[in-house]
Amino acid sequence: MHDELFKEYEGKLNPKIIEDIKSNMPEKITKTQLKQVMDLVVEEYKKVRVQAGESVGLISAESIGEPGTQMTLNTFHYAGVAEMNVTTGLPRVIEILDGRKSISTPMMEIYLQKPYSTGKDIKRIALSVKETKVKDILSELNINVVDLNIELRINGDKLKELGINRATVLKVLNKEPKTAVRQSTVDKDLFTIRSTTKDINLNEIYKLREKIKNIFVQGIKGITHVLPVKRGPEFIIMTAGSNLSKVLDLEFVDATRTISNDLFEVAGVLGIEAARQSIINELFKVVDMQGLNIDKRHVMLVADMMCYSEAPQGITRYGVISEKSSILARASFETPIKYLIEAALVGEKDKLRSVVENVMLNQAVPVGTGLPGLAVRMAEKTVKEN
Amino acid sequence: MTEVYLNSKFIGNVEQPQDFVQNVIHSRRKGEISFNLNINYNTEMDEVHIDNSKGRVRRPLIIVKEGKPILTEKHIQQLEKGEITYKDLVNQGVIEYVDASEEENVLVAFTEKDLTPEHTHLEIAPISIMGLCASLVPFSNHSPGARVSMGAKNQKQALGFYTANFPVRMDMDVNLLHSPQVPVVKTVVNDVFGYEKHPSGQNIVVAVMSYKGYNMEDAIVLNKGSIDRGFGRSSYFRPAIIEELRYAGGLTDEICIPDKDVKGYKSETDYKYLDDDGIIYPEAFVHEGDVVIGKTSPPRFLSSVDEYSLSAGTRRESSFTMKHGERGIIDFVCITENEEGNKLVQVRLRDQRIPEVGDKFTSRHGQKGVIGIIVPQEDMPFTASGITPDLIFSPHGIPSRMTISHLIELIGGKVGSLSGRHVDGTTFDSESEEDLRKELHSLGFRENGTETVYDGETGEQYQAKIFIGDMYYLKLKHMVSNKLHARARGPIQLLTRQPTEGRAKEGGLRLGEMEKDTFVAHGASLLLKERFDSDKTIVPICEGCGTIAIYNEFKEARFCPLCGDNVEITDVEISYAFKLILDEFKSMGIYPQLKLKTKY
Numbered sequence: 006m007h008d009e010l011f012k013e014y015e016g017k018l019n020p021k022i023i024e025d026i027k028s029n030m031p032e033k034i035t036k037t038q039l040k041q042v043m044d045l046v047v048e049e050y051k052k053v054r055v056q057a058g059e060s061v062g063l064i065s066a067e068s069i070g071e072p073g074t075q076m077t078l079n080t081f082h083y084a085g086v087a088e089m090n091v092t093t094g095l096p097r098v099i100e101i102l103d104g105r106k107s108i109s110t111p112m113m114e115i116y117l118q119k120p121y122s123t124g125k126d127i128k129r130i131a132l133s134v135k136e137t138k139v140k141d142i143l144s145e146l147n148i149n150v151v152d153l154n155i156e157l158r159i160n161g162d163k164l165k166e167l168g169i170n171r172a173t174v175l176k177v178l179n180k181e182p183k184t185a186v187r188q189s190t191v192d193k194d195l196f197t198i199r200s201t202t203k204d205i206n207l208n209e210i211y212k213l214r215e216k217i218k219n220i221f222v223q224g225i226k227g228i229t230h231v232l233p234v235k236r237g238p239e240f241i242i243m244t245a246g247s248n249l250s251k252v253l254d255l256e257f258v259d260a261t262r263t264i265s266n267d268l269f270e271v272a273g274v275l276g277i278e279a280a281r282q283s284i285i286n287e288l289f290k291v292v293d294m295q296g297l298n299i300d301k302r303h304v305m306l307v308a309d310m311m312c313y314s315e316a317p318q319g320i321t322r323y324g325v326i327s328e329k330s331s332i333l334a335r336a337s338f339e340t341p342i343k344y345l346i347e348a349a350l351v352g353e354k355d356k357l358r359s360v361v362e363n364v365m366l367n368q369a370v371p372v373g374t375g376l377p378g379l380a381v382r383m384a385e386k387t388v389k390e391n
Numbered sequence: 392m393t394e395v396y397l398n399s400k401f402i403g404n405v406e407q408p409q410d411f412v413q414n415v416i417h418s419r420r421k422g423e424i425s426f427n428l429n430i431n432y433n434t435e436m437d438e439v440h441i442d443n444s445k446g447r448v449r450r451p452l453i454i455v456k457e458g459k460p461i462l463t464e465k466h467i468q469q470l471e472k473g474e475i476t477y478k479d480l481v482n483q484g485v486i487e488y489v490d491a492s493e494e495e496n497v498l499v500a501f502t503e504k505d506l507t508p509e510h511t512h513l514e515i516a517p518i519s520i521m522g523l524c525a526s527l528v529p530f531s532n533h534s535p536g537a538r539v540s541m542g543a544k545n546q547k548q549a550l551g552f553y554t555a556n557f558p559v560r561m562d563m564d565v566n567l568l569h570s571p572q573v574p575v576v577k578t579v580v581n582d583v584f585g586y587e588k589h590p591s592g593q594n595i596v597v598a599v600m601s602y603k604g605y606n607m608e609d610a611i612v613l614n615k616g617s618i619d620r621g622f623g624r625s626s627y628f629r630p631a632i633i634e635e636l637r638y639a640g641g642l643t644d645e646i647c648i649p650d651k652d653v654k655g656y657k658s659e660t661d662y663k664y665l666d667d668d669g670i671i672y673p674e675a676f677v678h679e680g681d682v683v684i685g686k687t688s689p690p691r692f693l694s695s696v697d698e699y700s701l702s703a704g705t706r707r708e709s710s711f712t713m714k715h716g717e718r719g720i721i722d723f724v725c726i727t728e729n730e731e732g733n734k735l736v737q738v739r740l741r742d743q744r745i746p747e748v749g750d751k752f753t754s755r756h757g758q759k760g761v762i763g764i765i766v767p768q769e770d771m772p773f774t775a776s777g778i779t780p781d782l783i784f785s786p787h788g789i790p791s792r793m794t795i796s797h798l799i800e801l802i803g804g805k806v807g808s809l810s811g812r813h814v815d816g817t818t819f820d821s822e823s824e825e826d827l828r829k830e831l832h833s834l835g836f837r838e839n840g841t842e843t844v845y846d847g848e849t850g851e852q853y854q855a856k857i858f859i860g861d862m863y864y865l866k867l868k869h870m871v872s873n874k875l876h877a878r879a880r881g882p883i884q885l886l887t888r889q890p891t892e893g894r895a896k897e898g899g900l901r902l903g904e905m906e907k908d909t910f911v912a913h914g915a916s917l918l919l920k921e922r923f924d925s926d927k928t929i930v931p932i933c934e935g936c937g938t939i940a941i942y943n944e945f946k947e948a949r950f951c952p953l954c955g956d957n958v959e960i961t962d963v964e965i966s967y968a969f970k971l972i973l974d975e976f977k978s979m980g981i982y983p984q985l986k987l988k989t990k991y
């Protein structure tokens with residue numbers, strides 16, 4: 006009903022508002038009545054928008070900074086798994102806002118495609134994602150000093166649990182260069198590894214043994230722990246460690262919802278817009294967990310500031326601050342000498358267009374009442390002639 | 392084989408460490424080896440550590456054998472009669488000192504009835520787990536530890552009777568409570584260290600109720616009548632010390648009434664209290680600006696110019712003057728000589744401090760607060776028997792802090808003052824709350840300490856029964872008259888031309904970074920500018936080279952040291968701090984140019 010009228014307002018109003026009006030209007034409203042309503046809404050909408058000269062950045066900073074002082078609890082532990090703890094609270098907020106390249110606890114939430122997400126075989130699926138090395142499946146690894154070779158015994162139960170067959174093990178072991186692997190015919194779990202290098206000494210054998218321990222068997226590199234969790238009707242896999250591009254390639258993974266908490270990985274795989282959303286989501290994870298209340302728009306503003314170029318920038322002297330146009334504003338943050346000298350070398354100009362510089366000079370800051378000026382510009386000549 | 396260490400140095404091995412340790416302890420108790428030695432057998436490391444070095448913290452414990460303390464009734468009787476001393480008990484091996492490492496090997500019973508055959512030691516008294524100040528808090532086993540430690544800290548700040556020879560002392564910054572009292576509710580420790588000889592508080596009637604919001608947020612309401620009767624009255628003493636210094640060339644300071652031609656001469660009225668010797672007379676009532684001790688010093692620099700000029704040898708005024716906002720009465724004047732043989736004049740200033748709004752008071756339970764209002768006695772609430780409280784304490788201070796000891800002291804104090812005796816509030820060993828309540832009941836009061844109370848202004852009976860009783864209150868040394876401070880105009884710093892900092896220098900109240908942010912957030916741009924213009928200056932700027940030009944006031948002419956006087960020079964208003972940073976840039980080898988443009 007009246008669809009063409011609604012269409013008319015699409016550019017003027019937020020789609021959510023149009024949707025709300027649609028669902029709340031009485032059935033038998035006339036077109037003129039509806040138009041009146043819509044115009045009224047547009048009027049109101051314009052009124053509530055942020056006005057020119059409002060210091061949105063500073064208000065955002067205060068609105069995020071103040072609740073930040075109340076944050077408690079720096080880590081969160083998943084039931085029973087000591088290794089799977091998550092950095093939360095102020096350390097996590099700092100980590101996000103600083104735009105750290107490597108975060109302290111990278112994690113993923115892997116959503117699964119329909120038949121897999123029901124929970125059947127979820128443990129096996131989860132373990133297949135986990136990075137498994139030889140040392141995770143062996144029960145014994147000995148050096149035979151007489152024959153100068155290595156005897157490796159596989160833990161059969163672990164293999165079963167992880168869904169690996171012995172042929173695969175043989176295959177990965179064979180990939181190791183300069184070695185020859187033989188599977189015992191009597192004991193299927195026993196492998197003998199012999200170095201093909203001539204005149205090998207015990208020391209080298211020892212090194213080889215350490216190398217064998219770290220041979221990659223299956224799974225995805227970087228995923229150190231997996232934990233199947235029921236979220237709503239479906240099962241998902243929480244992981245410690247992150248490798249977004251590899252995980253998204255897996256056929257049973259729902260690539261539309263799977264996400265990592267590593268901003269730079271998200272930015273690299275999914276693009277800067279995804280990273281922006283990721284910043285917002287990750288910050289709100291902390292805020293919600295602490296039971297604090299921050300308006301979304303403040304966080305969005307910060308995320309926008311961090312993500313206007315191709316890679317996320319932290320709010321540090323290397324990131325966002327270094328892009329400030331004013332020399333004095335940059336110098337007033339950290340390492341003033343560095344900025345001053347850099348600016349002096351190229352003869353930079355400070356146009357005094359922002360807040361900090363003007364406070365330093367004791368001039369009116371160009372926000373709020375300090376923003377408006379004369380619409381008619383006075384001719385500079387006339388002033389000078391006097 | 393177990394290794395043995397003496398003061399952390401290896402000295403040898405023993406076969407049976409347990410026996411060895413027992414032998415050492417045994418001979419120590421017999422007095423064969425020093426009492427200062429402690430020994431510990433570490434079972435995990437299988438090492439024996441002996442320590443007799445200095446600086447260890449040790450505490451005395453009663454030795455227990457087979458579940459029975461060695462200290463007997465007989466010992467105590469002998470102690471009471473004075474036949475033996477505490478030292479004898481240590482020598483006899485009844486009490487021994489244990490350090491932190493030896494403590495690892497002992498099992499200490501808290502009270503005598505806790506004793507089992509496994510115990511090796513018994514606490515002398517349960518209160519000995521606390522320090523001196525903490526054990527002065529009565530009933531402290533009923534309050535959270537944090538509050539007890541606050542109560543202990545507050546007592547250190549209480550005004551009292553610090554020494555009996557105060558009239559002949561010259562102490563710095565000292566307070567003296569005028570009529571201190573011994574607390575009605577005491578702990579054993581009060582008796583042990585002679586608290587009666589130097590008490591630091593007063594027993595007053597406290598009502599726990601709200602009073603028109605004047606006691607919210609920890610404030611207290613005081614009875615004007617009680618203050619007039621002497622509650623919380625104290626004296627504040629401050630010395631003025633001046634020395635006649637000797638300088639090179641035979642010049643000296645001179646304590647005298649300065650001559651009128653002295654540099655920096657104040658006015659005749661400022662010297663009015665000084666006697667002929669330049670020193671004030673006792674009992675003079677001085678205010679700010681008055682000179683207490685007059686002094687002149689020789690001129691600071693003796694240059695050749697001074698020698699021939701008319702003002703040659705002009706002496707400087709360097710008297711001791713009362714500071715801003717200070718007042719007092721001259722209490723004591725003392726003229727002596729110091730170690731170098733210079734004349735030394737010390738004057739002690741006394742100022743009576745009557746409680747006023749803002750002064751800080753506390754009970755002994757960390758329940759501190761400042762006076763919110765002083766109410767005339769006739770307007771104070773009164774009980775059925777006509778008692779008006781001296782102090783009204785807000786009940787909102789109780790639930791979150793859980794200082795139950797505060798409430799028990801109130802009942803204890805009431806019982807004590809009604810029956811005319813002291814009440815024992817020793818931690819863990821106090822009179823029981825139940826007994827106190829029973830006694831209060833037998834004295835004809837409601838056993839929970841509440842009473843019917845009437846509004847002092849209307850005479851109406853309050854609906855609620857008010858919890859009212861006696862408590863020991865302390866006046867703390869934080870008094871508003873030492874802290875009150877405001878400024879409109881005043882001194883500025885030489886370097887930055889910004890206001891000075893701190894009350895002593897009559898300084899400004901800083902509008903800091905975060906306060907600045909609130910102005911920006913409100914968009915109050917011009918207000919912010921006004922707030923920050925304490926150091927604004929008008930600076931002539933050369934439009935040719937962009938540096939600060941020179942204004943010759945005498946010729947009323949501007950010129951630029953770089954471009955001469957044939958350039959456009961404009962006056963610009965900036966903060967002096969910015970002028971300073973421009974100078975700083977120049978010193979760094981950076982050439983800061985100001986390009987001017989009309990703003991509007």
